Amino acid sequence: MADPIAIANQFTDFYYATFDAGREGLKPLYRPESMMTWEGQQFLGVDAIMEKLAALNLGNVRHHVSARDVQPSSKVDSAIVVLVTGFLQTDDNPIAFCQTFQLMPDGGSFWVFNDIFRLILG
Numbered sequence: 219m220a221d222p223i224a225i226a227n228q229f230t231d232f233y234y235a236t237f238d239a240g241r242e243g244l245k246p247l248y249r250p251e252s253m254m255t256w257e258g259q260q261f262l263g264v265d266a267i268m269e270k271l272a273a274l275n276l277g278n279v280r281h282h283v284s285a286r287d288v289q290p291s292s293k294v295d296s297a298i299v300v301l302v303t304g305f306l307q308t309d310d311n312p313i314a315f316c317q318t319f320q321l322m323p324d325g326g327s328f329w330v331f332n333d334i335f336r337l338i339l340g
Contacts, residue, residue: 220296222288222289222290222298223286223288225288225298225321225328226286226288226298226300226321227286229300229319229321229328230283230286230300230302230319233247233319234281234283237271237279237281238279238280238281241268241271241272241274242268242272244268244271245264245268246329247329247330248263248264248267248268248329248330248333249263249264249329249330249331250263250264251263251331252264252267252329252330252331252332252333253331253332253333254266254267254270254330254332254333254334254335255333255334255335256270256335257335257336257337267333276306276308277308277309277310278308278309279306279307279308280306280307281304281305281306281307281315282304282305282306282307282312283302283303283304284303284304284305285302285303285304286300286301286302287300287301288300288301291320295322295323296323297320297321297322297323297331298320298321298328299318299319299320299321300318300319300320300321301316301317301318302315302316302317302318302319303315303316306337313337313338313339314337314338314339315335315336315337315338316335316336316338317333317334317335317336318332318333318334319332319333320332320333
């Protein structure tokens with residue numbers, strides 16, 4: 219298995235740069251079986267996930283990653299789990315967040331099977 223930490227770093231760097239530049243660029247990272255939970259709301263599949271991401275009213279946003287924790291989640295398929303903590307810099311004040319990805323391998327790349335996002339308020 220390739221280095222899970224290197225994979226997680228490369229994936230999250232790409233994910234957050236793409237999210238900040240234009241969320242539509244995230245579409246290839248999701249599949250019909252992908253599930254995202256955003257602040258307790260669940261979305262299944264590419265279309266539902268992309269609709270939710272497009273509807274977010276964050277204004278200009280920039281992710282700042284503070285830490286990434288990474289673990290292999292399966293010896294069989296080389297999947298990995300990534301927990302990210304950091305903050306979102308929006309037009310207003312910075313807001314702390316936590317996001318977890320389960321990444322599944324596909325050839326030389328990875329796609330998002332699970333995506334769980336929470337803002338950390340007060």
